Amino acid sequence: xxxxxxxxxxxxxxxxxxxxxxxxxxxxxxxxxxxxxxxxxxxxxxxxxxxxxxxxxxxxxxxxxxxxxxxxxxxxxxxxxxxxxxxxxxxxxxxxxxxxxxxxxxxxxxxxxxxxxxxxxxxxxxx
Numbered sequence: 001x002x003x004x005x006x007x008x009x010x011x012x013x014x015x016x017x018x019x020x021x022x023x024x025x026x027x028x029x030x031x032x033x034x035x036x037x038x039x040x041x042x043x044x045x046x047x048x049x050x051x052x053x054x055x056x057x058x059x060x061x062x063x064x065x066x067x068x069x070x071x072x073x074x075x076x077x078x079x080x081x082x083x084x085x086x087x088x089x090x091x092x093x094x095x096x097x098x099x100x101x102x103x104x105x106x107x108x109x110x111x112x113x114x115x116x117x118x119x120x121x122x123x124x125x126x127x
Contacts, residue, residue: 076101
């Protein structure tokens with residue numbers, strides 16, 4: 001089982017993220033999508049019922065991302081245990097499981113930090 005960097009970027013929680021392999025990717029940051037394609041703009045005029053559904057799907061997507069991150073962490077722990085007990089001798093599979101868990105956790109933390117920054121900014125608004 002050969003896993004490349006592009007395979008790691010196909011993780012369910014990393015929808016729309018492409019590896020930074022060229023200056024072209026860095027020059028066009030709009031390719032990065034957040035939480036299953038939600039845009040960064042809150043100024044888009046939407047009907048009231050769609051706004052509620054949008055928040056519901058955003059929250060659902062965030063919870064799914066947390067579950068996936070937890071699943072990858074559990075799989076990495078199981079791979080470590082299997083390697084330590086001698087059930088498997090493949091250091092490659094162990095490293096792939098650990099990298100999947102690490103990338104997923106980093107992405108989840110980045111999304112959490114962005115949400116917390118947005119929350120803090122909203123709380124500082126004065127009307």
